[in-house]
Amino acid sequence: MRLTAFQALAGGIGAIFTMAMVIALGLRWIYRQGVSSEKLVSAIDANTAATAKLSVAYEKFSEETGRELLDHEKRITRLEDRAGQN
Numbered sequence: 001m002r003l004t005a006f007q008a009l010a011g012g013i014g015a016i017f018t019m020a021m022v023i024a025l026g027l028r029w030i031y032r033q034g035v036s037s038e039k040l041v042s043a044i045d046a047n048t049a050a051t052a053k054l055s056v057a058y059e060k061f062s063e064e065t066g067r068e069l070l071d072h073e074k075r076i077t078r079l080e081d082r083a084g085q086n
Helices: 005-033 037-085
Strands: none
């Protein structure tokens, strides 16, 4: 079944409204817990810093993994070349 452009647009708008409702309910819950805005900003800053550290760690991991994969591919190519010569 193919979606029409209208159905896709309606689904996207529905998703946006759903996310807005989730955010609104979350903020209302935080407000009712008595969390001050300073604590909330502090938590968001800590989350941002942790996300940045995680991003750097993932980038380093990706580079190392990519290098290892390239090394393995080179070894496989050399072994295939040797096998082809014999």
